[in-house]
Amino acid sequence: MTDIKLGLKENWQQFTLLVLVNMLVGGMVGLERTVVPLVGTEEFKIGSDIVVFSFIIAFGVVKAFTNLVSGVLADKYTRKRILVTGWLVGLPVPFLLAWGPSWNWIILANVLLGVSQGLAWSMTVNMKIDLVGPKKRGFAMGLNEAAGYGAVGLTALLTGYLASRYGLRPAPFYIGIFYTVAGLILSVLVIRDTRQHARLESAQVTQQQLAGEKFHRPDLLWVFRETSLKNRNLFAVSQAGLINNLNDGMSWGVFPLLFIAAGVGLEGVGWIKAVYPFVWGLGQVITGPLADRIGRKPLIVWGMFVQALGHVVIGFSLFPPLTSGLAGSVLLGIGTAMVYPALLAAVSDAAHPSWRASSLGVYRFWRDIGYAVGALMAGIVASFFGLIWAVHIAGIITFLSGVVVLINMKENTPRL
Template identity: 85%
Template sequence: MEIKLGLKENWKQFSLLVLVNMLVGGMVGLERTVVPLVGTEEFKIGSDIVIFSFIIAFGVVKAFTNLVSGILADKYTRKRVLILGWIIGLPVPFLLAWGPGWNWIIAANMLLGVSQGLTWSMTVNMKIDLVGPRKRGFAMGINEAAGYGAVGLTALLTGYLAAAYGLRPQPFYIGIFYTVAGLILSVLVIQDTRRHAQLESALVTATSSGEKMHRPNLLWVFKETSFRNKDLFSISQAGLINNLNDGMSWGVFPLLFITMGVGLEGVGWIKAIYPVVWGVGQIITGPLADRVGRKPLIVWGMFVQVLGHIVIGLEFFSPLTSGLVGSVFLGVGTAMVYPALLAAVSDATHPSWRASGLGVYRFWRDIGYAVGALMAGIVAHYLGLIWAVHIAGFVTFLSGMLVWIRMKETMKK
């Protein structure tokens, strides 16, 4: 069968990958509302740092898995790595539902981090492989919309299930469906896309930064993406700070709003609205990144997130309303940033090492989960939960300014 690049030419496989990434995102959504409360109410943990340890474990493991996912994809094919990710994720909902102690929850999150690092990385790489260079923003917008839309809807559903049936085990039953369905689809209907990447590699002479085709080792890619290339450095730090916000909100928001008198259903809505707006918004911002460029969306997306922190941190309205409005701003800002960052990395890396470059970027981005949770735990211990929101807003502003000053536009006109 002849290999062609483009969304129209590969729409069936693209659509199936969208469905798979909805299941991938749903696995993260399982934890957004319920797990912090399992720690405080079921296991009676009083330390914020200990409570947030499950996010730290998830973020660190996912980040390092992202780092090697590109190498694994190039060596063993995208499809095999995708299947492996689902197999590793199979025990997660069972551990979350019936784990007898907090260490079991942390173990579940370590497995979830590996699973997410493999499955989500592959859906990103495979969609980029299929569509080619002209529709990268659109492809990433659809991919992340599917994933984070499922995160939000699952967070909302688990909030209602927890309010109706208790914190465990019922809210985690849907995770069993997600893992089984994701594995079946990945084995039976998803096709590998490495030949599409090889076709594009043969057609590309140089990237937006002038980089020509070669096959560098991971150390070279890590240095180039992390600090040697100023555009990739700007992108990587923005990704880290963006997920710092998510890691902070993941742990802080359920505890903060419960102490403010918001019920489980209300917390579920607050935790759902952020990733739902984030996800659905990328249907618009992904294609927009292909029209106006990457940099404007990254810079102004960071500043819109700052507005979300201000609304929540200064409590302009009632606790529930502040949480909802602030989460909308956080979601809109993240929707602007997310597909633009992924598309910008793809612009600045040659197809011959793009999977590894995306892996390094996603390493820094997802380390943000751990950094955000650790920062929130320390700050909450000494200053209170609300100060974690203030500090996250301040560093987000600094990150947006750095992109504004240092990064040049990566999209080819």
């Protein structure tokens, strides 16, 4: 490992390529943000909110369980192989979304998308963390998530525009074909595996840095318990990640239907759906390095509170519908930008390099279960009380999640 070095400067070329790959990964999720809920209600005439949101539930559950095993698979088969596998699984997705003859085909597309995202996005996260080492994890995660969610926002806007001009299907999904082919080619031809970088960092962690803890290579069950419950920092981070994506899962299904019913046009809905992930993505260029400078906890706590404020703006219709949607989505994006890289970096701080990939997989399991929980919650609440109450409930839960982090988490940033 003498020719392998840790650091962003030392590995900037591979890091840049991984940022590009993650833009393509994120774009695949952006394909669905504006159009697919409307495909369910307008093209397939589905009247049940829970059935319409079932594609999000399928996506969230499958992606969560894929995240759980992705780290173990990466340690066994290398990060690059798992990244390539993720793209191979995702190849049929845009075709199913564009031409699937029934809602079951849309759900199948989201099962495949969940597997693809769980493998591909997890590997871009792990590979960037491997490359940069411990000192700039927040910065690395900021760039990674900025690229991914910036692409989500831009693709959501583009699909809304295409749908308003050419119809809900198939035109908005053509760009997904480009994303999958380009992502697969880049992953096969130019991305190099980074497992040796993780091994180098693991070798550099001394017994003093482990605070006297006897090192062992734990199994997945041990890592699951440690990340989910036993370690208070990891517990706080995991529940915050779940609630954060609960917001995303709720908004994914609810916002298109809510604002169309309020009289906002399809392009307007596209802007509302684009602003949230775009601000979320772009903001992480700032909040990622900030997490290295001031620590993870302040950004996580206040990020959850800002998201709760976004729900207030939307839920209580403080402005006309389009303005409320845009303003609330900006606040949701700012809050999520504060939270996202700090959460990933906090997991990396607390987990030993030798089981960090598995711990990140467990965290991402809980985080992406939030998609399913948010969509299921929204479907049930909307069925009984209306769509707007799904927004209210999400806001209350988000505020309480921030309080949990405030009480349980202790700062553990290496630079501090």
